[in-house]
Amino acid sequence: MYKETVYSAFNLLMHYPPPAGAGQHPSPQPPLHSKASQSPHGVPQLSPLYEHFSSPHPTPAPADISQKQVHRPLQTPDLSGFYSLTSGSMGQLPHTVSWFTHPSLMLGSSVPGHPAAIPHPAIVPPSGKQELQPYDRSLKTQAESKAEKEAKKPTIKKPLNAFMLYMKEMRAKVIAECTLKESAAINQILGRRWHALSREEQAKYYELARKERQLHMQLYPGWSARDNYGKKKRRSREKHQESTTGGKRNAFGTYPEKAAAPAPFLPMTVL
DNA sequence: GCCCCTTTGAAGAGT
DNA sequence: ACTCTTCAAAGGGGC
Numbered sequence: 001m002y003k004e005t006v007y008s009a010f011n012l013l014m015h016y017p018p019p020a021g022a023g024q025h026p027s028p029q030p031p032l033h034s035k036a037s038q039s040p041h042g043v044p045q046l047s048p049l050y051e052h053f054s055s056p057h058p059t060p061a062p063a064d065i066s067q068k069q070v071h072r073p074l075q076t077p078d079l080s081g082f083y084s085l086t087s088g089s090m091g092q093l094p095h096t097v098s099w100f101t102h103p104s105l106m107l108g109s110s111v112p113g114h115p116a117a118i119p120h121p122a123i124v125p126p127s128g129k130q131e132l133q134p135y136d137r138s139l140k141t142q143a144e145s146k147a148e149k150e151a152k153k154p155t156i157k158k159p160l161n162a163f164m165l166y167m168k169e170m171r172a173k174v175i176a177e178c179t180l181k182e183s184a185a186i187n188q189i190l191g192r193r194w195h196a197l198s199r200e201e202q203a204k205y206y207e208l209a210r211k212e213r214q215l216h217m218q219l220y221p222g223w224s225a226r227d228n229y230g231k232k233k234r235r236s237r238e239k240h241q242e243s244t245t246g247g248k249r250n251a252f253g254t255y256p257e258k259a260a261a262p263a264p265f266l267p268m269t270v271l
Numbered sequence: 272g273c274c275c276c277t278t279t280g281a282a283g284a285g286t
Numbered sequence: 287a288c289t290c291t292t293c294a295a296a297g298g299g300g301c
Contacts, residue, residue, distance in 0.1 A: 160294060168295065188278065231293085
């Protein structure tokens with residue numbers, strides 16, 4: 001069974017190889033990213049070969065967004081622009097991420113002043129099992145109840161980045177093609193396919209991700225990625241380094257080849 | 272039932 | 287400014 005899985009994944013990889021090397025992208029295009037939009041990741045973590053795929057759409061400056069919020073009260077965020085995308089330009093994309101069905105974009109009661117009872121899917125209820133009874137609460141100290149309240153605060157998830165949106169859309173397709181179910185293996189395939197996409201195709205997802213971040217900022221103006229830090233128990237630093245430096249076996253039973261990645265493709269210009 | 276794996280990108284934290 | 291770390295999704299697998 002595992003062997004089948006490995007072979008199936010291997011076959012797919014053979015059909016979707018990454019760009020062969022520097023300057024050999026399937027459809028060479030002008031660089032889309034600026035220095036400001038480049039990932040702050042260090043070189044060891046970011047595959048140098050694909051560095052030129054950095055987001056072509058830099059995140060708008062926070063000051064810009066806050067200014068918008070001044071003009072558009074949060075009680076009624078103006079989302080018409082986003083929703084019109086469903087039937088508009090974005091709706092014509094071959095890889096359409098539905099703005100109504102995408103979990104983190106659906107509106108719900110989380111929108112201040114919004115009457116809907118359906119909570120915003122980006123908000124995940126805490127894993128707390130039971131609500132305290134009122135008489136229990138009175139026994140708690142203020143500090144305890146405050147900490148508990150904090151813990152019970154629903155989690156607002158991070159907005160999805162371009163690759164996550166791509167994965168969400170393509171996962172089912174890959175699973176159908178190879179009968180794989182193991183996400184680690186699927187994600188490796190999707191990673192390869194992502195790199196095999198043309199820059200225009202990737203740009204669609206960068207654009208979607210950018211809009212998702214904008215919408216997220218409008219819906220949750222005070223939210224910060226820091227809010228979710230430490231909510232997941234993470235593997236040890238050594239383990240992580242081991243896996244990113246090729247010291248650990250991957251889902252195919254082989255070893256990552258990041259260290260042997262070809263020389264980076266240098267963009268001709270920087271926007 | 273929790274965590275790991277595996278991917279990329281965004282963003283916070285640390286130096 | 288630069289590097290490192292965490293978390294987004296997903297679901298099988300291990301403990």
